[in-house]
Amino acid sequence: MAIKYLKADALPALLEALAKNARVVAPFKRDGVVQFEPWQSGKDVELDVLLAKQSPKEWVFPQCETYLKFGYRMEEPAQGATAGTATGAEGEAIGGEGAAAVAAGAEPAIPHETVEVEALNEAPAQVIFGLRPCDARGFVQMDQVFGGYGGFYFDPLYNSRRAVTTLLAVTCRDPRSTCFCTALGGCPAGQEGVDALFTQVEGGFVVEPLTEKGEAVVGTAGGDLGDATEAQAAEANAVKAEATGKVDVPFALEGIRDHLHDNIDDPGWHDLCMRCISCGTCTYVCPNCYCFSINDELVESEGERYRVWDNCFNPLYTEETSGHNPRAQKSNRFRNRFSHKFWYYPDKYDSLLCTGCGRCIMHCPTRIDIREVLRIMGAAPGAAAERAATTAVTPAATGAPTGAPAPTDGKEA
Amino acid sequence: MSRQDHIREFAAKALTEGRVDYFIGWKQGHNASEVVPAFVKEAAAVDQLVWNELCHHNLVTFLKRNMPDPAGAKIGVCVKGCDSRTLVALLQEELIDRDRLYVVGVPCDGIIDRRRLEKEFADEIVAVSCSDGRVSVATRKGNEKEFAKEEVLLDACTRCRYPNAVYADDVAGPPVPEPDRDGAKPDWSDVAGYESLSDDEKQATLEKVYSACVRCFACIHVCPVCVCWDKCVNRSRQPELVEQKVGTKQKLLFQMIHMFHVAGRCPSCGACDRACPVEIPLYLLHRKMNKEIYDMFGFEPGTKLDEKPVFQLFDVNDRFGD
Amino acid sequence: MADTTTTEAGGAAFEAAPGGNAAAGANVAAATGDSGDRPVKIIGIVCNWCSYAGADTAGVGRFRQPANVRLVRVPCTGRIDPLFALKAFEKGADGVLISGCHPGDCHYSEGNYYARRKFELLERLIHHLGIPKERFKWTWVSASEGQRWQKVVTDFVAGVEKLGPREGRAL
Structure with missing residues (x-):
């Protein structure tokens, strides 16, 4: 597919054109906080800040979505009619067991309760612009969970929205010290899950359509999107290579699953989780933490059922009806997040559940570092003394950027 | 001898003598712009402890219910002035056992x-x-x-009235000068801007500010005086008093409940504000609440060990209502 | 999704947001204009021993009073969590009225002494939330004060009706 070039000042026009047929979502700064929000004419997309506070996952997997509305009705059978026909008149109405029995049997019709159920699934076409390759890769990993991979559950809500979502990722130019995508097989210009990749070069973007959806975007842009010159394409490649060089490779992944398995009862988990406050920030900013809970809300006879993000740090997450909680301790819940991403999930879906975006490190109130956790708990058991030594001193990752120019005096942002 | 050296010395001594099982202080985070809570178990490791202008974490959070690991551990902890007030609030309600604590007060010049x-x-x-x-x-x-x-400086520091710990077993270095608390009333000018809004503007502002909430509950988990933990009314589904839905209604209700439940115990240390991943200015609401409590009772939460929080007491001579 | 400029200090975020009508009383006009035809709904939270009985006394005495108040009976005003009032507003109540035994008369000796401290703070913070003060009231009505109950309810409902139903508010 041909590589294109888009001038920077033509970006609003492109988004405007896309917004005619779809909801366009992009990172915007509001009160100093960058978040993915629906694009509106006149708003400037924020691409200087590397990562929005939250990943764009909520636009495909909303934090809270009502997917069922229901209401209880008292059916008064018409004179001489059977209960069965009364229920049938309501169309979608589902009679209780009693109603079915009455309909089947010869007993006289009596007033009975029925439940009307209405399924909801809102899936407008949408384009997410300005997400990073790690965010896009997060969707690929979630696709396995919700998409029926390996014969597991196929989620109609997620998939209907995913199917109409186009991901226009922007190459990271300046990875942060918290980024570690390359350690997990990703890259600042990664293409996994990306429909078209935009790379910022002098004066604009080099655009690489990677899928049919990406090609469609190019089609929408029309004349604004010319072919990239060889020099521009080369510049884009240089940007990508430089960015890749800036990402730390903080730990090796070999045997991490087995090591986590072997270290399950390691006291190191207690030491590492000491500063965890058991909130859910890391999971809510994560591009692929996908746990949710389902609740019913009933007011008188009308109710709705919704699913809402939940997280494994919530003490109620595993609490059973009996009151027993298999993960009663903070350290149990702490261990679960990392074990899930690097052990249980890989066992089930053959890939890791982490893209290395580093949001959990940035936004953790006590800055718990997933890299540090994996370095210590993902190492072979028996290295206990070594682990203890690593815990005692400041984590190995320093602020010194690898491959970035040394700080110079007198330069302002 | 710097305050940092004092802290290290106190920690080493307490650990060596077996006075504590572990000591909570601050250490450098993943780079030189961050400080994170440090849990030191051996005297040999006290050199990781630091004290500087980035030590914003209120370590009293790690003393509250379900946090000590193992349960019942003897803990040493560093507290700044504001932190010590939350500690005193917990002690006033006997929510932690004073005998298990070793408290090092750190005089603070602002964070x-x-x-x-x-x-x-x-x-x-x-x-x-x-x-x-x-x-x-x-x-x-x-x-x-x-x-x-x-x-x-943090907003909480610009109007600080208690820069030295109000309760400590040892103090790291000489105290910093105290403001004249008897002569000057607290300065509430930071909430004046919001107070001057009309009802309609207040509602629009709150709805806008709180719609950003993601209900991660970092604010309540990091709050040292918010102690219900797994029994929190905001999360309870049996009974379900607050819907688990994520609308502005629920977000606002949840924040108001938090505010009420810490009323009289919260000294507005600002830990919730700093923990919020989406930067909601929670601090200001807590300041407003403290202003009203000061106005009603002349009470500053967590300042005297022998007091009780005002909402656990009554006075037949209270003059409220008609 | 309102657009505002970046704020410098944390506090600035709490200054006037767009969407709030600067004109005083604009919300009143808007609310009454929107749905002025619906009768106002008021949640009354009353203690079992005094105010609930006082309401009963008013009923038995056939004192005419507005029918907009739905009563929730609790054992004692000391049982009333501020959450109750906030929850009522969240669920769309147009006003909340709390009433219990006069100080000194509490069936449990001291429940209302604790309660009045909470109610005072609650009242101040409800105003802080931008809910007009006419929409929230707490008072004392004893079992024998049927006439006082009538007056309290009549005055309170009149105050709320003047503002009209509340619509489209988060809390």
């Missing part, structure tokens, strides 16, 4: 608001240092900038 610094740069801050009232900041791309310390 830097790192979020305010972040707003000044597009790229990542990797180093922050402070000397002689100047704060130097360096970013990953090599930008550097200097600020006057007063300009980048």
